[in-house]
Amino acid sequence: MRTYLHAEWTKVRTLAGTGRLLLTIIVLTVAASATASALVSCTAEGCGHDPGRIGLFGVQVGQAVVAVLAVLAVTGEYGTGMIRLTLAAMPRRTGVLAAKAAVLTGLTLAAGGVAVPVSLLVSRRVLLGNGFPPDPLDPTGGPLLRAAVGSVLYLALVALLSLGVATAVRDSATAVGVVLGLLYLFPALILVVSDEDWQRFLWKVSPTNAGLAVQATTRLADLPLTPWAGLGVLAAWTAAALLGGGLLLRIRDA
Template structure:
């Protein structure tokens, strides 16, 4: 496993796209969080916004960059045929997938932490000017505050789990375009369905099983009792998706010819 980790680390590190994708994850998280903050105003004490969730909005955009990075980490090898060199050098395919997952998760987590910290910092600078003031019930965002820390750390974990989910799907699908399609469908189809369906029972069910909606419950800091799923339970649902996708990809990797 140590050799597989070393090889996969060297592989990902020497790919030109990796740096750009990691930068995009951090920048998109901060930029869209800041933009969402700047576009929202809180006029009164009852404005009913979740300032923490608002500050971390960028995660919903940067997850697309995470998806692309994760998908290409494996389909880039299938597309060129280099996967054969990989499995010739490292015949233990599950170990290769595990090493890829570990390296990818590590890098994504670093970029995500940078993005999330930047988002909190941007929110501290922007939100008070948009009416998110202590008078309206919004103290300055601080990571020393339990729910804020949970939402911020959870958002970084969310992006990491998205990376693992996408790696698993891409390993099963093998083709770049198809994998990106499946992954984005999996992420964005549920929110669209939830909005299109009027029955509240079905809505709650879909939120609970949707990797994106359930996963993002980790960002909620207000009206927690009204949410369809709790913060950590929601992240648990996404974890289950990621584990299932990796298990499925790993199984197919063992069964299929390379």
């Protein structure tokens, strides 16, 4: 396993695109969070806004780039045929997928570990300037810290979900399409559907809506699921995608 990890890490490290994508994740996430924060303001009576969701809004944008990074880790090899060299050199296919997953998780945690705290810091300055009360913006306060840690984990889970889908479909365009569809279809559907029970149901099974519950810091009782249970929904999608992709990788001809 150590040699598999070393090989996959070397692959990622020696492609110029990796660094650019990681930088894009950070820049987009921070920029979108800052923009969202600049667009809300509070009145003297109080604030209806959730500082966690606003300060970490960029995660919803950055996740698209995370998905691309993860998809390319697999389909970049299928597109060129290099996957045959990979599987000839490393015949334990589950091991190859596990090594790719580990390297990708590390990269995403690193990018998220920068993007999320920076987003919160920038957002805090902007919100304070907009007249936000300082208390809920305390980054060491329980809910906001949970939102931050949860958002980093959310991005890692999105990466692994994308890896599983890409392993199953083996084509860049299809894989990116399927993953972005999964991520952005449910929120759009919930807006369209008028029936409240259906809305709640869609929310509970949506990797994005349920997953991002981990960012909530106010009115937690109104959520259909608790923040961590919501992240669990995304984790279930991820597990299913990895399991399906891994199974197909094992049984299919390369």
